Amino acid sequence: MQCKIEDYDHFGRGICKINGKITFVPKVRVGDMIDVQIVKEKKNYNLGISKTEKSYPSVFCPHFDKCGGCMLQQMTYQEQLQFKENKLKNILKKYAGIEQELTIVGTQNKNYRNKVIFHIKEDKIGFYEEESHQLIEIDQCYLLKEEITEVFLKLKEYIKLEKGLTKAMIRSLDKKVMLVVEGKTKKEKLKDFFPMVSVLYYNKELLTNENMLTFSCYDNLYFLSKDSFFQTNDFGLLEILKEVKRLVEEIRPENILDLYCGVGFFSLFLSPIVKGNVTGIEIVPSAIENAKKSALIGKRDNVTFLCGDVRKLFSKKDASLIIVDPPRSGLDKTIRKNLIEGDFKHMIYISCDPMTLARDLKELKEAYILKEIKLVDEFPNTYHVESICLLERLSNETEQ
Numbered sequence: 001m002q003c004k005i006e007d008y009d010h011f012g013r014g015i016c017k018i019n020g021k022i023t024f025v026p027k028v029r030v031g032d033m034i035d036v037q038i039v040k041e042k043k044n045y046n047l048g049i050s051k052t053e054k055s056y057p058s059v060f061c062p063h064f065d066k067c068g069g070c071m072l073q074q075m076t077y078q079e080q081l082q083f084k085e086n087k088l089k090n091i092l093k094k095y096a097g098i099e100q101e102l103t104i105v106g107t108q109n110k111n112y113r114n115k116v117i118f119h120i121k122e123d124k125i126g127f128y129e130e131e132s133h134q135l136i137e138i139d140q141c142y143l144l145k146e147e148i149t150e151v152f153l154k155l156k157e158y159i160k161l162e163k164g165l166t167k168a169m170i171r172s173l174d175k176k177v178m179l180v181v182e183g184k185t186k187k188e189k190l191k192d193f194f195p196m197v198s199v200l201y202y203n204k205e206l207l208t209n210e211n212m213l214t215f216s217c218y219d220n221l222y223f224l225s226k227d228s229f230f231q232t233n234d235f236g237l238l239e240i241l242k243e244v245k246r247l248v249e250e251i252r253p254e255n256i257l258d259l260y261c262g263v264g265f266f267s268l269f270l271s272p273i274v275k276g277n278v279t280g281i282e283i284v285p286s287a288i289e290n291a292k293k294s295a296l297i298g299k300r301d302n303v304t305f306l307c308g309d310v311r312k313l314f315s316k317k318d319a320s321l322i323i324v325d326p327p328r329s330g331l332d333k334t335i336r337k338n339l340i341e342g343d344f345k346h347m348i349y350i351s352c353d354p355m356t357l358a359r360d361l362k363e364l365k366e367a368y369i370l371k372e373i374k375l376v377d378e379f380p381n382t383y384h385v386e387s388i389c390l391l392e393r394l395s396n397e398t399e400q
């Protein structure tokens, strides 16, 4: 069935209508006339694929057609940024009733990712196809940093010789690499095969002397164990810090409460610019241990890190600025309640999921006004984007 792509949905899929029914087609461009094959019929919409052969000049990866990682390569990078701005505006309007002007900062759009997870089946390694567990074998992923690619290519060789591995996580920071493999293999062979790796885990067993990576950034030294979260774009993370610093310098808070603090990414960075104290809360014990170590080395005497669930540790603590950077699922109901009932003058909400951000902002509107949003494109070529929002508590004046 021939049809014209009229718009994009939030995942960057083309939207067209077939017999009046909305049909989503991935990896096409607005304005394309394409032959659509419907692959799934749902009550209110269809899922389709394009049967028209098209080559888009912006596509740089030979795996683009099948891989579920990059969904936006058919757009130029400028178009991707525009798409993400529009996406945020539409989601906020539709789901939070907020109309907000916003801008986006782009980053290097290739070789930016410092962490990746590969799936392995027998002697094949790659990513899963979009919305399935079908392995797409890949030769190279252009989003990854060169240091990761070097280890990936070696891993490709390894699994041809030794079968039994099922999964591999590779992370690279400050030129060093961590490799964590799962499955079954020969420990000694694995160790000998990857001399370029500084940290090597075989399932839960550490096979190297070093057990963590470090990342130095401005005056901070961060420590990363295998199970700690860290921002995945080396260039994007600098933009995020820059933006958060600008906001904090503008607000000049007395003290800061940093919920979901990870290894102290924001707490450590901001501690020299606040007069009072910074408190970070995080659930992963190794992340908190590492954050404390960074604070000690950096002589950040005004920072305290607490390990535990924010739902238990965060009540209506006193802080003039609260920073929240939750996982994709957004803020828990009890956290939203505490934020509304607490006495925080400002909030910086960092979000990697626009839908949960909109859900939370809709509720937080009761007590806060959204002052500004800046987007940072931490995930070029994918439909994901990072949002940094500044909220201010409503006063009688702002409520009018």
Ligand SMILES: C[S@@+](CC[C@H](N)C(=O)[O-])C[C@H]1O[C@@H](n2cnc3c(N)ncnc32)[C@H](O)[C@@H]1O
Binding pocket: 228, 229, 230, 231, 260, 261, 262, 263, 264, 265, 266, 281, 282, 283, 284, 287, 308, 309, 310, 311, 325, 326, 327, 328
């Ligand atoms: C998006 S990351 C942000 C981490 C940090 N702000 C950064 O930028 O590196 C979310 C963090 O929340 C932590 N987390 C998830 N659920 C939590 C909970 N219930 N209580 C405390 N921390 C939690 C995760 O372990 C993760 O480190």
